[in-house]
Amino acid sequence: MRRLWRSPTLRSVAVLGLSGVVFAVANLVLARALPTAEYALFTLVVALVNVGYPLAPAGVDGMVNRLRLEAGPRLLGRIAWTILPVGLLFAAIGLVGYETSVPVALMILVATMAGGALVVAGGQFQSEQRFGMSLTLHQSPNLILLLSALWVLLAGTHGAEPPLLIWTAGFVATAAAGWWVLFRERHAKPHRTVDFAWSEAFSIAGLSAAGLLLIQLERLLIPHLLPLRDLATYGVLAAIVGSLFRALQMGVGYSLLPRLRAAPGVPERRRLIAREGRLIIAIVAAGSAVIWVATPYVERWFLAGKYHLPAALVLAALVSGVAKILNGFAQSTVSALADARELSMVMVMGWVAAAIAVIGAIVGARWGLPGVIYGVTLGWLVRASTAFVASARHLRLPATVAAVTP
Numbered sequence: 001m002r003r004l005w006r007s008p009t010l011r012s013v014a015v016l017g018l019s020g021v022v023f024a025v026a027n028l029v030l031a032r033a034l035p036t037a038e039y040a041l042f043t044l045v046v047a048l049v050n051v052g053y054p055l056a057p058a059g060v061d062g063m064v065n066r067l068r069l070e071a072g073p074r075l076l077g078r079i080a081w082t083i084l085p086v087g088l089l090f091a092a093i094g095l096v097g098y099e100t101s102v103p104v105a106l107m108i109l110v111a112t113m114a115g116g117a118l119v120v121a122g123g124q125f126q127s128e129q130r131f132g133m134s135l136t137l138h139q140s141p142n143l144i145l146l147l148s149a150l151w152v153l154l155a156g157t158h159g160a161e162p163p164l165l166i167w168t169a170g171f172v173a174t175a176a177a178g179w180w181v182l183f184r185e186r187h188a189k190p191h192r193t194v195d196f197a198w199s200e201a202f203s204i205a206g207l208s209a210a211g212l213l214l215i216q217l218e219r220l221l222i223p224h225l226l227p228l229r230d231l232a233t234y235g236v237l238a239a240i241v242g243s244l245f246r247a248l249q250m251g252v253g254y255s256l257l258p259r260l261r262a263a264p265g266v267p268e269r270r271r272l273i274a275r276e277g278r279l280i281i282a283i284v285a286a287g288s289a290v291i292w293v294a295t296p297y298v299e300r301w302f303l304a305g306k307y308h309l310p311a312a313l314v315l316a317a318l319v320s321g322v323a324k325i326l327n328g329f330a331q332s333t334v335s336a337l338a339d340a341r342e343l344s345m346v347m348v349m350g351w352v353a354a355a356i357a358v359i360g361a362i363v364g365a366r367w368g369l370p371g372v373i374y375g376v377t378l379g380w381l382v383r384a385s386t387a388f389v390a391s392a393r394h395l396r397l398p399a400t401v402a403a404v405t406p
Contacts, residue, residue, distance in 0.1 A: 019139035020243035022146050027239035029149040032303055035158055036232045040223075042160040043235035044098060046145075046167075047219035048108055051212045052090035053115025053171070058082040058198075059205030061123035062335070066200075068191045071124040071182040075194045076117065083116035098223065103161060107168045114171035115141070121178030137178045144170025203343045204335070210350030210383065211331060215246075215324075217357055217376050225365040225372060234369060236307045237317050240295055244287045245321025248280060248328070256329070260336035269395055273333070280325060288318050316373040323380035330387030337394035346390050353383035 031039050054061070057079045069075055091109040094100040100108070118137055125134035147170070148163035155162065213220075218238075222231040256276060263269045292314065299309050334346050357379025364371030 019135075019142045020247040023142040024239040024243040026142070026146040026149040027235055028298070028302055030152060030163065031232065031236045031239070032306060033149070033152045033158075034160065036229055036306075038158065038160040039235060040228050040231040041100070041104075042164060043219055043231055044223065045094065045100065045104060045108060045160070045164055047216040048090050048094055048098075049111045049115065051216045051220075052086060052108070052112035054119055054212050055205060055209055056083040056086040056112055056116025057120045057205075058086070059201030059203065059208075060196075061119045062204035062208070063196045063201050064120060064123045065127045066204075067196055068127075069124075069194050069196065070186055070189070070191045071121070071179075072186040072194075073183070075120070076179060078194060079116065079120055083113045086116065087112040101161075104164065107161075107164050111168040111171045114168075114175045118171060118175035118178060121175065121182055124182060125178075133178075133181070137174060140174040141167065141171060144174075200340060203340065203347055206347035207331070207335065207343055207350060210347070210354045211327065213354050214357055214376065214379055214383065217354070217361065217379070218372055221358065221361050221376075222369070222372065225362065226369060230369050233307050233309070233313075236303065237309055237313060237369075240298055240309070241291050241314060241317035242321060244291065245284075245318075245324050248283060248287075248321075248325050256332040256336070260333060266395060269337070273329070273395070277329065280329075284322065284325065288321075291318065312370050313373075316370040316377075320373050320377045320380065323377045323384065327380050327384040327387070330384040330391070333391040333395070334387040337391055342390045346387050349386040350383050353379045353386065355379075356382050 027043075030042060034042065060075070060079050060082070063069065064071065064075075087109045090112050091105040094108045095102070095105045118140070122134045122137040125131075125137065144167050145163075148166040151157070151166055152163050157163075218234055219231065222234055256272070259272060260269055263272055295309055295314050299305070299307065334342065338346065357376045360375025360378040361372045362375070364373075364375035
């Protein structure tokens with residue numbers, strides 16, 4: 001057990017898993033306490049912000065992992081030019097595309113901008129392999145979400161705006177805390193440049209953008225394809241079933257990327273991927289069994305029968321979760337090892353996969369919520385396959401090296 005705990009992936013998954021539990025509990029509390037329409041609105045706004053804020057820095061969070069930049073006022077000033085327009089864009093999407101109120105749109109704007117600054121700070125700590133600090137920043141929105149849910153219970157409020165306001169304030173506070181630490185430490189570090197190619201940053205942003213869209217795609221499409229209650233049901237399903245797989249997907253990508261970049265050669269890369277793959281397979285098998293058994297009890301006791309999650313719906317979520325983990329492996333590998341041309345190709349194919357997911361969801365909607373989930377899952381599989389193909393040459397043993405089983 002001690003040997004397993006040395007795995008950065010396992011430690012990352014443990015932290016992210018705890019964060020996922022927090023996310024799940026918060027959503028279940030909100031699902032039970034809020035009226036269905038208000039919880040659906042809350043779920044929609046969270047989805048918009050969760051797509052918007054990782055995109056807001058336009059790939060700079062990836063550049064701090066690929067280069068050694070000074071995380072100070074100059075870098076923060078550079079990302080300010082991207083986080084504002086992205087925040088305005090997602091606020092406008094909320095207003096026009098989903099008819100949110102002006103106060104809710106303003107919260108989308110502020111949360112997206114603050115979250116953009118937060119992910120760059122978290123990326124800087126990740127590049128320094130200070131995983132504890134980085135994970136704390138990256139997962140802080142889930143803790144704030146739990147505080148929002150507790151406020152709903154204590155105050156007895158029945159609207160979505162108060163918990164959304166608390167969640168937005170949490171983004172601002174944690175982003176400020178992360179950058180305060182970086183400002184304080186920057187003079188003790190040797191790096192003094194903030195120069196990078198925006199074209200490369202945009203490629204990284206484009207690579208992740210399709211994935212971010214896919215993560216939230218069900219939430220963004222359901223209001224246009226199915227009754228509003230199905231959006232609330234999906235929020236509950238994602239809290240119970242999706243949290244484990246999202247934690248695994250993020251944990252794989254989070255710890256695997258810097259270690260793949262640091263691996264000295266192809267044999268080491270292959271051993272690393274094989275070792276972490278076996279670990280994740282074991283966790284997925286055990287976790288899926290627990291979810292399958294526990295979901296009916298959570299539905300009956302915690303949600304008091306307010307939402308019904310049939311076996312076909314749970315199975316669809318499990319299949320979708322496995323596809324997301326495959327994508328986590330593939331995207332980490334290609335982000336760590338691919339050159340600029342390969343990144344551009346994967347970025348383009350990522351958008352093709354997103355388009356396939358949209359079409360699949362539209363077609364699948366005739367079979368209800370499970371059909372939408374399977375349609376989006378098809379996009380995940382296409383995206384993962386493309387990334388595996390692009391990274392294959394970086395994992396191929398030279399002809400002079402005998403292939404050995406990792």
